[in-house]
Amino acid sequence: MNAMDPLQALSQREQELLTTLEATGGGRWTWDLRNHQLSFHGDFYRPYGLLELPERQRTAYWRSLQHPDDMAVTAAQLRPVLSGKTKNYEVEFRVRNTVGSWRWVRVRGCTTAQEHRGRALRIVGIITDVTEQRATEEALRASEAKYNTIYQALPDPAGMARVADGCFVEVNPAFCTLMGLPRESIVGHTSAALKIWATPHERSRLMQLYQRHGKVDKLPMVAQRPDGTKVHGLMSAYPVPTADEECFVFVFHDITREQRIYEELQASNSLLQQAGRLARLGVWEDLPGRGPVYWSDVCYEIHGLPPGSPLPRDYVQRHVAPTWHDTFRNALRQCIRQRVEWNLEIEIVRADGRLVWMRALGEPVVEEGRVVRIRGVMQDIDASKRAEAQVREREALLSLTMAAASLGRWDWDMQTGLIQGDVRWRAMRGLHPNEEGASEPVPWQQCTVAEDVPKIARELDRHTRHSVTHFDATWRVPQHSGGMRWIRNLGKSVAHDVSGHPVRMLGVSMDVTPQHEHEQQLHRLAHHDALTGLPNRVLLARCLTQAMEQARTLGTLLGVAYLDLDGFKPVNDQHGHEAGDHLLVVAANRLTHALRATDCVARLGGDEFIILLPGLHSSIDCEQTLHHVMEGLAAPYSLGHESVTVTASIGYTLYPQDDADADTLLRHADQAMYHAKQAGRNRFFQFDAASERAAQQVLAHTARLHTALTQHQFVLYLQPKVDMRQGTVIGAEALVRWNHPEKGLLAPGSFLPQMQGTALETIFGAWVVDTALDMAVTLHNHGLLLPVSINIAAPHLQQADFADWLAQRMACYPQLPKGSLRIEITETAALYNLEPVAQTLLQLREMGVCTALDDFGTGYSSLTYLRRLPLETIKIDQSFVRGMADDAGDLAIVQGVIGLARSFDYRVIAEGVETVAQGSMLLQMGCNLAQGYCIAQAMPIEEFIEWVGRWQAPLPWQQP
Numbered sequence: 001m002n003a004m005d006p007l008q009a010l011s012q013r014e015q016e017l018l019t020t021l022e023a024t025g026g027g028r029w030t031w032d033l034r035n036h037q038l039s040f041h042g043d044f045y046r047p048y049g050l051l052e053l054p055e056r057q058r059t060a061y062w063r064s065l066q067h068p069d070d071m072a073v074t075a076a077q078l079r080p081v082l083s084g085k086t087k088n089y090e091v092e093f094r095v096r097n098t099v100g101s102w103r104w105v106r107v108r109g110c111t112t113a114q115e116h117r118g119r120a121l122r123i124v125g126i127i128t129d130v131t132e133q134r135a136t137e138e139a140l141r142a143s144e145a146k147y148n149t150i151y152q153a154l155p156d157p158a159g160m161a162r163v164a165d166g167c168f169v170e171v172n173p174a175f176c177t178l179m180g181l182p183r184e185s186i187v188g189h190t191s192a193a194l195k196i197w198a199t200p201h202e203r204s205r206l207m208q209l210y211q212r213h214g215k216v217d218k219l220p221m222v223a224q225r226p227d228g229t230k231v232h233g234l235m236s237a238y239p240v241p242t243a244d245e246e247c248f249v250f251v252f253h254d255i256t257r258e259q260r261i262y263e264e265l266q267a268s269n270s271l272l273q274q275a276g277r278l279a280r281l282g283v284w285e286d287l288p289g290r291g292p293v294y295w296s297d298v299c300y301e302i303h304g305l306p307p308g309s310p311l312p313r314d315y316v317q318r319h320v321a322p323t324w325h326d327t328f329r330n331a332l333r334q335c336i337r338q339r340v341e342w343n344l345e346i347e348i349v350r351a352d353g354r355l356v357w358m359r360a361l362g363e364p365v366v367e368e369g370r371v372v373r374i375r376g377v378m379q380d381i382d383a384s385k386r387a388e389a390q391v392r393e394r395e396a397l398l399s400l401t402m403a404a405a406s407l408g409r410w411d412w413d414m415q416t417g418l419i420q421g422d423v424r425w426r427a428m429r430g431l432h433p434n435e436e437g438a439s440e441p442v443p444w445q446q447c448t449v450a451e452d453v454p455k456i457a458r459e460l461d462r463h464t465r466h467s468v469t470h471f472d473a474t475w476r477v478p479q480h481s482g483g484m485r486w487i488r489n490l491g492k493s494v495a496h497d498v499s500g501h502p503v504r505m506l507g508v509s510m511d512v513t514p515q516h517e518h519e520q521q522l523h524r525l526a527h528h529d530a531l532t533g534l535p536n537r538v539l540l541a542r543c544l545t546q547a548m549e550q551a552r553t554l555g556t557l558l559g560v561a562y563l564d565l566d567g568f569k570p571v572n573d574q575h576g577h578e579a580g581d582h583l584l585v586v587a588a589n590r591l592t593h594a595l596r597a598t599d600c601v602a603r604l605g606g607d608e609f610i611i612l613l614p615g616l617h618s619s620i621d622c623e624q625t626l627h628h629v630m631e632g633l634a635a636p637y638s639l640g641h642e643s644v645t646v647t648a649s650i651g652y653t654l655y656p657q658d659d660a661d662a663d664t665l666l667r668h669a670d671q672a673m674y675h676a677k678q679a680g681r682n683r684f685f686q687f688d689a690a691s692e693r694a695a696q697q698v699l700a701h702t703a704r705l706h707t708a709l710t711q712h713q714f715v716l717y718l719q720p721k722v723d724m725r726q727g728t729v730i731g732a733e734a735l736v737r738w739n740h741p742e743k744g745l746l747a748p749g750s751f752l753p754q755m756q757g758t759a760l761e762t763i764f765g766a767w768v769v770d771t772a773l774d775m776a777v778t779l780h781n782h783g784l785l786l787p788v789s790i791n792i793a794a795p796h797l798q799q800a801d802f803a804d805w806l807a808q809r810m811a812c813y814p815q816l817p818k819g820s821l822r823i824e825i826t827e828t829a830a831l832y833n834l835e836p837v838a839q840t841l842l843q844l845r846e847m848g849v850c851t852a853l854d855d856f857g858t859g860y861s862s863l864t865y866l867r868r869l870p871l872e873t874i875k876i877d878q879s880f881v882r883g884m885a886d887d888a889g890d891l892a893i894v895q896g897v898i899g900l901a902r903s904f905d906y907r908v909i910a911e912g913v914e915t916v917a918q919g920s921m922l923l924q925m926g927c928n929l930a931q932g933y934c935i936a937q938a939m940p941i942e943e944f945i946e947w948v949g950r951w952q953a954p955l956p957w958q959q960p
C-alpha cells in the first residue's frame with residue numbers, strides 16, 4: 001500500500017466509516033449550533049424525502065416529521081447536552097416517512113465543539129432505524145410478561161431446581177402456599193432440607209426417572225406440608241437450558257381433591273355394595289350379544305354361585321326358567337333396539353336347581369348413538385313373592401270361607417263415618433250388586449234403622465275407647481221387600497291416629513235373622529207360660545223388680561196379688577185335662593182384659609196367677625180392680641156342651657207399705673190368699689202384717705220348744721186309768737208337762753198346738769215314746785205291770801216306717817212284757833189315707849201295742865175310723881162327760897159311743913171324770929173304765945207308784 005497524506009487518509013477514513021454506517025442502514029448528521037445548521041448525510045434520509053430538499057429547508061422539515069408525542073422526551077434528552085452538562089446524547093423517537101409510516105429511529109450524538117462556558121457549539125451523530133429491533137424487543141417483553149403471569153398465577157405449585165443438588169432456583173406462589181413458606185425460605189434450599197416429600201424415597205424415585213428419561217411426566221408423588229399433612233400430586237419435570245448450570249422446571253399438580261373424590265367415590269361405592277348386599281340388590285352389566293360381563297357379589301349369591309366365579313356365557317339358557325325365556329329375551333332385544341328400560345319379575349334357576357323369583361331392571365348405555373352396554377340391578381324377591389302368593393291363597397281361602405259362611409266384608413272410615421262393603425255386604429243391605437252407586441261409601445247411619453243408631457253409636461264409642469276389643473253390634477237393616485233383617489257386625493281397628501284412637505276398622509257382617517228369631521222364640525219360651533202365653537215366673541221376677549223400683553221412684557203403691565182358682569181340680573177331674581187347659585187359657589184372657597195395659601199378670605203354674613198393679617194410691621184402688629178381676633173369672637166357661645163356673649181366691653199386699661223384698665211380697669200375698677181360701681174361698685184378703693208377726697212368733701216358739709227338748713225341760717206325768725167298778729188301776733196315760741225355767745210347770749195346751757204340723761212334732765213323739773218306755777220299766781221294776789199310754793200325733797203315725805221305728809225303740813227294752821205300751825191317736829188329727837194307717841195299727845197290734853182313739857165324738861169321720869181301723873179302745877171326750885149330767889145331747893153322745901164300742905167290740909174309757917156322780921152315771925151306762933180329776937190328776941211317776949198303792953174307788957162305784 002502507498003503512503004497517503006494525512007488529510008487524504010482522514011477523508012478516506014471518513015468515507016469508509018460513512019460507508020460502514022450506511023451498510024448498517026444508518027445515516028450521519030452534524031449540528032452546527034452557532035449557525036443553526038443541521039446537516040444530514042447518507043441515504044438513510046432518502047425515504048423521508050429530505051435529500052431532495054434544498055439544504056436550508058431540511059432542518060425544519062425533519063422536525064416536522066417527528067411524532068408530536070416524542071417531542072418532549074427528545075427535548076429533555078437534548079437539554080443537558082446543549083447546556084454542556086453532558087457530551088453524549090441518545091434518544092429514540094418516531095419519524096414519518098414519505099409513505100406515511102412511522103419509523104422508530106435511534107439518534108446518538110456527541111458534542112465535538114463547546115464554547116468556553118461549556119455550551120455545545122457543534123454536535124455530530126448517527127441515526128439508525130430501530131423499528132424492527134424495538135418490535136422484537138417489545139414482543140419479547142410481552143412474551144416474558146405473559147409467561148411470568150402464567151407462572152405466578154399457575155394454581156399448581158411449580159418452580160425450577162438444579163439437577164446437580166436439587167436446590168430450588170425459583171418457585172411460584174402456589175408452591176409457597178403449598179409449603180406454607182415464603183419464597184426466600186425455599187429458594188436456595190433443597191427439597192430434602194425442606195422435607196418436602198412424604199418419604200425420602202419419593203425424591204430418589206423422581207430423580208432416577210428423570211436421569212433415565214431426561215424428563216418426568218405426571219409421576220404420582222406424595223408431598224407433605226410443614227404441619228405433616230400429606231398432599232397427593234402428579235409431578236412433571238423438564239430440563240431447562242441455562243447458561244451455567246443444569247436445571248429442570250417442574251410442576252406438581254395437586255390431586256388432593258381428585259384423590260379425596262376418588263376415595264369418597266370408593267367409599268360410597270363400597271357403601272353401595274354393602275347397601276346392595278343388605279337389600280339383596282345386585283348390580284350387573286351385559287354386552288349386547290355377549291351376555292354378562294360384570295356381576296356384583298349379590299348377583300352371584302342370587303344365582304347360588306360363589307362370588308368371583310366365571311360369569312355364565314349362556315345366561316338365559318342356564319339360569320332363566322324356561323317359561324320366562326321369551327319374556328327375558330324380548331326385554332333385552334327391545335332395550336337394544338328401542339333403547340328402553342325394562343323391569344321384569346321372573347323365575348330363575350339357581351346353581352342348585354332351585355327355582356327362585358328375581359326382579360331385574362335394565363337400561364341401555366348409549367355411546368355415539370349405539371347401545372354399547374346394558375346395565376342394571378337384580379333383586380331376590382323370592383320370599384316376598386312367595387309371601388304374596390301365600391297372601392293371595394289365604395285371601396282366596398278367606399273369600400271362599402266368607403262366601404261359604406255368607407259373610408259380607410266392610411271397611412269403615414271412622415274419621416268420616418263412611419262405610420263401604422263388598423257385594424255380599426251390599427246384598428245384606430238389600431241392594432242389587434249392579435244398582436247405581438251401590439259400591440259407593442255411605443254414612444254408617446244409613447245402613448240401619450233410626451232406632452238402632454244410638455245403640456251402635458254407644459258400641460262405636462266403647463270400641464274407640466277400648467280398641468283392643470272387638471266391635472260387635474247387631475242392627476236391623478230394612479229390606480226393599482218391607483221386611484227387616486238382623487245383621488251382626490264384628491270389626492277390628494286396623495289403623496290409629498297419633499293419640500291412639502282408631503281411624504279405620506275392617507269387619508264382617510253376617511245375617512243373623514234366623515238366630516235372632518230363634519233367640520226371640522227361646523226368649524219367649526223362657527219367659528212365658530206355654531199354655532196361656534202369659535209371663536212366667538222368670539219374667540214375673542223381672543217385672544216385679546221394675547215395678548217395685550217404679551213405685552219407689554214415683555211414690556205410688558204397687559199391688560201384688562196372688563190368685564188361685566177355686567174348684568179347678570174338679571173341672572180337670574170331671575171334664576178332663578184338656579178342658580182344664582182350655583179353662584185356664586180363657587181365664588188368662590179374662591184376666592188380661594180385666595187389667596190395665598200397665599198391669600201385669602203372670603201364671604205361676606197350675607191354677608195360680610200373680611197380678612201386679614202398679615200406680616195405686618190406696619188399698620181401695622187395688623180392691624176395685626180385684627173385684628173386677630173376680631167378676632170376670634166368675635162368668636161361666638163353656639167346655640164343649642157344658643158350662644162350668646169357677647171362682648178365685650186372692651191375697652194381695654201393697655208395696656212399699658209392706659216394705660219387703662220381691663220374694664217376701666209374693667209369700668205375703670200367698671199367705672193372704674191362703675187365708676182367703678180358709679175363709680171360704682171366692683174372696684180376697686189383704687196380707688195382714690200382724691198375722692205374719694204371729695206366724696213369726698210361732699216359729700220363734702217352735703225354736704224355744706226345740707231348745708226345751710234338748711235341755712230336758714219336758715217331763716211325763718202319769719194319770720191313772722181305773723176300773724171304777726173293780727176299784728183297780730188298769731194303766732196310766734203319760735201326759736207331757738213343760739217344766740219351764742221361768743213360768744213353772746206348763747200344761748200341754750200351752751205348747752203342743754204350736755208343735756202341730758212342725759218337724760218338731762215327730763222328734764217330740766220319739767222323746768215321748770222313749771220316756772214312756774223308761775217309765776213302763778220303772779213301774780215294772782216296782783211290781784206294777786201297768787200299760788203306759790202315749791199320745792201319738794197323726795203325722796207321726798202316718799210316717800211310713802212308724803211301726804218299724806217303734807219296734808226298734810221297744811227292742812231296747814226286752815224286759816218289758818207285751819202290752820206295756822199303748823198309743824192313743826186323736827181323731828181330730830187329719831188321717832188322710834186310712835189304709836196305710838190301718839196297716840200300721842195292725843203291725844202295732846202284732847207287737848202288742850194296742851191303740852185307743854182319743855177324743856172320740858169331736859170329729860167328723862169317727863164312724864169311718866171305727867169301721868176301718870184296727871182299734872182296741874175308744875175314749876169318750878171329756879167335753880161330753882162334763883156336759884152329760886145337764887145336756888141331753890152330750891148324754892146321748894156318751895150313750896152312743898158306749899153303744900158303738902160295744903157293737904165294734906172295743907173297750908171304752910171316759911176321760912175327764914171329775915165327780916163321783918159322773919163316774920156313777922158312766923157305770924150305769926156300762927162304761928166301767930175312766931180317768932179324771934175325780935180319780936187323780938197326772939203326777940210324777942214316783943207319786944204315781946205311791947198313789948197306786950193307796951187308791952181306793954169311791955164307795956158309790958163299788959155298789960153294784
Ligand SMILES: Nc1nc2c(ncn2[C@@H]2O[C@H](COP(=O)(O)OP(=O)(O)OP(=O)(O)O)[C@@H](O)[C@H]2O)c(=O)[nH]1
Nearest residue numbers: 564565566567568569570572577580581605606607
Ligand atoms: N188342666 C190343667 N190342670 C192343671 C195344670 N197344672 C196343674 N193342674 C191341676 O190343677 C189342680 C190345682 O189344684 P187345686 O188348686 O188344689 O185345685 P182347686 O180345686 O182349685 O182347689 P183349691 O185351690 O183348694 O180351691 C191340680 O189338680 C193340678 O193337677 C195344667 O196345666 N192344666
